Amino acid sequence: MTKLWKKDEPIIKSLLETDVYKILMLNYIFRNYTNLQATFSFINRTDVDLLQYVDIDQLQEELAHVSTLVFTADEIAHLKGWAMFQSGFAKNLAELKLSVPEVSKSADGRLQIEASGLWSHSTLWEIATLAIVTELYGRGKAKAEGLSETQLYNSGMDILLEKVAFLKENPQLHGSQFGLRRRFSGPWEQQMTEVLLAETNFLSGVSNVRLARELKVEAQGTNAHELPMAAYAYARAKSNFDARNSVYEVLADWQALYGQTALIMLPDAYGTDVFLEKIPDSYAYDWRGFRQDSGDAIEFGEKIITFYQRYGIDPLEKLVIFSDGLNLKRMQQLQSHFAGRINVAFGVGTNLSNDFGLIKPLSLVMKLTKVNGLETVKLSDNIAKATGDPKEIEIAKRIFGYDTTFREEVVY
Amino acid sequence: MTKLWKKDEPIIKSLLETDVYKILMLNYIFRNYTNLQATFSFINRTDVDLLQYVDIDQLQEELAHVSTLVFTADEIAHLKGWAMFQSGFAKNLAELKLSVPEVSKSADGRLQIEASGLWSHSTLWEIATLAIVTELYGRGKAKAEGLSETQLYNSGMDILLEKVAFLKENPQLHGSQFGLRRRFSGPWEQQMTEVLLAETNFLSGVSNVRLARELKVEAQGTNAHELPMAAYAYARAKSNFDARNSVYEVLADWQALYGQTALIMLPDAYGTDVFLEKIPDSYAYDWRGFRQDSGDAIEFGEKIITFYQRYGIDPLEKLVIFSDGLNLKRMQQLQSHFAGRINVAFGVGTNLSNDFGLIKPLSLVMKLTKVNGLETVKLSDNIAKATGDPKEIEIAKRIFGYDTTFREEVVY
Numbered sequence: 001m002t003k004l005w006k007k008d009e010p011i012i013k014s015l016l017e018t019d020v021y022k023i024l025m026l027n028y029i030f031r032n033y034t035n036l037q038a039t040f041s042f043i044n045r046t047d048v049d050l051l052q053y054v055d056i057d058q059l060q061e062e063l064a065h066v067s068t069l070v071f072t073a074d075e076i077a078h079l080k081g082w083a084m085f086q087s088g089f090a091k092n093l094a095e096l097k098l099s100v101p102e103v104s105k106s107a108d109g110r111l112q113i114e115a116s117g118l119w120s121h122s123t124l125w126e127i128a129t130l131a132i133v134t135e136l137y138g139r140g141k142a143k144a145e146g147l148s149e150t151q152l153y154n155s156g157m158d159i160l161l162e163k164v165a166f167l168k169e170n171p172q173l174h175g176s177q178f179g180l181r182r183r184f185s186g187p188w189e190q191q192m193t194e195v196l197l198a199e200t201n202f203l204s205g206v207s208n209v210r211l212a213r214e215l216k217v218e219a220q221g222t223n224a225h226e227l228p229m230a231a232y233a234y235a236r237a238k239s240n241f242d243a244r245n246s247v248y249e250v251l252a253d254w255q256a257l258y259g260q261t262a263l264i265m266l267p268d269a270y271g272t273d274v275f276l277e278k279i280p281d282s283y284a285y286d287w288r289g290f291r292q293d294s295g296d297a298i299e300f301g302e303k304i305i306t307f308y309q310r311y312g313i314d315p316l317e318k319l320v321i322f323s324d325g326l327n328l329k330r331m332q333q334l335q336s337h338f339a340g341r342i343n344v345a346f347g348v349g350t351n352l353s354n355d356f357g358l359i360k361p362l363s364l365v366m367k368l369t370k371v372n373g374l375e376t377v378k379l380s381d382n383i384a385k386a387t388g389d390p391k392e393i394e395i396a397k398r399i400f401g402y403d404t405t406f407r408e409e410v411v412y
Numbered sequence: 413m414t415k416l417w418k419k420d421e422p423i424i425k426s427l428l429e430t431d432v433y434k435i436l437m438l439n440y441i442f443r444n445y446t447n448l449q450a451t452f453s454f455i456n457r458t459d460v461d462l463l464q465y466v467d468i469d470q471l472q473e474e475l476a477h478v479s480t481l482v483f484t485a486d487e488i489a490h491l492k493g494w495a496m497f498q499s500g501f502a503k504n505l506a507e508l509k510l511s512v513p514e515v516s517k518s519a520d521g522r523l524q525i526e527a528s529g530l531w532s533h534s535t536l537w538e539i540a541t542l543a544i545v546t547e548l549y550g551r552g553k554a555k556a557e558g559l560s561e562t563q564l565y566n567s568g569m570d571i572l573l574e575k576v577a578f579l580k581e582n583p584q585l586h587g588s589q590f591g592l593r594r595r596f597s598g599p600w601e602q603q604m605t606e607v608l609l610a611e612t613n614f615l616s617g618v619s620n621v622r623l624a625r626e627l628k629v630e631a632q633g634t635n636a637h638e639l640p641m642a643a644y645a646y647a648r649a650k651s652n653f654d655a656r657n658s659v660y661e662v663l664a665d666w667q668a669l670y671g672q673t674a675l676i677m678l679p680d681a682y683g684t685d686v687f688l689e690k691i692p693d694s695y696a697y698d699w700r701g702f703r704q705d706s707g708d709a710i711e712f713g714e715k716i717i718t719f720y721q722r723y724g725i726d727p728l729e730k731l732v733i734f735s736d737g738l739n740l741k742r743m744q745q746l747q748s749h750f751a752g753r754i755n756v757a758f759g760v761g762t763n764l765s766n767d768f769g770l771i772k773p774l775s776l777v778m779k780l781t782k783v784n785g786l787e788t789v790k791l792s793d794n795i796a797k798a799t800g801d802p803k804e805i806e807i808a809k810r811i812f813g814y815d816t817t818f819r820e821e822v823v824y
Contacts, residue, residue, distance in 0.1 A: 031653075035652065242444075
């Protein structure tokens with residue numbers, strides 16, 4: 001039996017223990033937002049008192065270890081092998097030095113973690129922090145519940161093998177493993193991925209750069225909300241007009257870096273409907289497709305099909321990636337709904353990397369909350385997922401002409 | 413005899429008692445930097461203890477009066493008559509409501525005045541504050557020195573009449589009266605302008621919008637350093653690359669508003685040499701010319717001639733406006749130096765509006781010091797005129813490749 005935990009080792013042992021899209025975004029940030037100050041804040045969306053299970057000293061020790069890591073020459077050479085980056089990126093990576101986030105306890109006793117500084121630094125804390133907190137929580141919770149490593153492992157493996165059986169019956173399903181940030185543990189993420197690779201044809205790739213490298217599978221990722229959120233916050237401090245345009249400028253800058261590769265739009269930060277309404281025509285032709293991360297998935301896919309048809313583009317040349325709280329059944333449903341109409345792909349996270357039955361995974365996130373000292377705001381296609389100051393949310397709605405009313409409480 | 417002071421009336425009685433370029437810039441700011449937060453700070457470049465002569469309560473009363481002013485329907489209709497503004501500008505003007513700047517005494521006893529808030533608000537305080545402080549200083553200084561209004565008036569008029577004689581002998585000289593901000597007093601600015609208009613052909617126009625309207629002369633103005641300074645500070649918080657380009661984007665935005673009118677570039681905010689080096693070609697063709705506001709004037713004019721020749725443009729189709737601490741002799745010298753080579757025009761301020769012999773005018777300025785909470789920085793062609801945090805000055809030098817070494821202490 002593989003161990004669930006390696007308690008004598010740090011949880012994060014390499015800066016490549018991060019999602020592919022963080023590396024792509026890091027390159028983008030170094031180039032376009034070199035001096036931007038950004039804060040990422042840890043947010044526990046549940047009522048669970050984390051400090052009951054997570055030892056704050058141990059947490060700080062794990063974070064401190066991450067801050068000692070650098071991108072090694074070997075790792076940089078590996079990233080160069082992707083042939084996606086200009087030469088300056090290697091130099092920026094080599095010089096990157098993280099400082100430890102601030103860990104504290106709020107007045108009402110909740111765990112607080114804030115990473116501040118240059119955006120190119122603070123962005124790297126999101127994945128590391130979430131993976132560390134989640135793993136420490138799992139250990140603490142298991143102890144509190146009197147669950148042994150073997151019990152947990154067996155339960156997790158049973159559930160995984162049910163999925164393997166399901167995937168064998170549904171060989172048309174393919175997806176990318178996006179589960180790093182909320183994985184039950186590092187060893188488990190690896191074990192689970194190895195099983196899926198050995199037993200099924202499901203995995204098209206893995207988001208964890210280190211793991212993809214080690215298992216020799218494709219490292220896959222797109223881009224995240226932090227891009228339009230930072231661009232919007234920065235531009236909003238100039239004019240509402242610039243703020244409105246910022247979400248497209250982000251993509252133009254992205255395309256300028258990555259040419260025709262890695263061109264997946266994430267349209268929902270300030271509402272997909274209004275995003276599609278004002279989009280410059282060329283984006284419809286140049287970009288490979290869209291990622292869905294909030295709101296109703298079927299409705300989203302239908303919108304995208306209509307969108308491409310409006311341009312006379314065959315949707316079967318394009319792609320929708322679903323990544324919002326998926327499980328295998330949901331994937332199967334989406335796949336069959338869109339079969340023969342538009343290409344679909346899936347990014348599956350928690351449901352693969354933290355599904356043990358005995359311990360419920362928590363909805364933990366670490367979000368971009370401040371840009372140059374100003375609070376960020378996001379709307380998303382599910383207004384329950386909107387973040388930021390209520391007044392600024394209303395302003396953003398006006399700026400974008402947002403009138404989506406979909407609301408669904410967020411589980412994870 | 414005209415009175416020098418009308419002590420029973422407020423010094424600033426209309427928001428049109430401002431420079432033309434503030435109105436042009438205000439329209440620009442409303443459109444392009446609607447939400448930018450900007451601070452203007454009063455700076456006394458001399459060792460004179462202003463509070464010895466200026467009653468702080470009276471100062472606050474004068475500023476408070478300005479904050480009660482609005483652009484009246486009649487004034488807005490007048491500005492519309494310039495046929496330079498989009499319809500939205502009138503609405504923005506009508507809604508504008510200023511809040512009073514903060515007046516305080518520094519630890520070492522110096523007068524401090526800060527106007528903060530939206531840039532479109534704080535920018536209007538520059539001219540009003542300077543005119544008020546300068547006029548109150550003149551009154552206080554006269555009292556302290558035991559100088560009567562008549563003595564001063566006679567001295568000022570003698571000096572003015574000498575200028576009239578000089579200008580009659582030099583009818584080729586033409587200039588714009590830019591003296592509002594450092595005028596000895598409101599009534600004197602008007603009296604002096606009327607004399608020049610009646611006795612000479614010198615004045616091509618006047619910067620004071622209210623005065624130009626009243627005397628039916630052309631209201632003249634260009635644009636100021638606050639534009640590239642704000643754009644640079646805002647863009648610098650994103651990346652050095654954007655900061656480098658910001659000085660050109662400001663001009664593109666300006667041109668988008670004003671088409672082929674009012675196109676005078678002020679190139680020295682971060683060094684004229686490097687500004688000219690990277691300028692987009694179209695600017696050389698589209699814009700009418702340049703304004704010189706720091707560094708060596710002759711050298712500047714020669715640079716501009718060379719610049720136009722490089723593009724195969726006849727410099728006699730273009731214009732240089734000199735506006736850096738001019739007097740009539742200096743104007744004559746510059747005029748004859750550039751005669752037949754490039755068109756020259758002059759903006760004369762303090763030397764016309766505050767030249768009494770008995771009381772020396774002070775070098776008082778009110779500058780854009782903060783943008784979205786970040787300190788601004790300016791280099792100029794005279795490094796003694798550089799402003800901002802020394803570290804940020806060094807960074808700006810690197811960003812622009814600035815290597816100008818000209819240094820001349822600033823008198824006014």
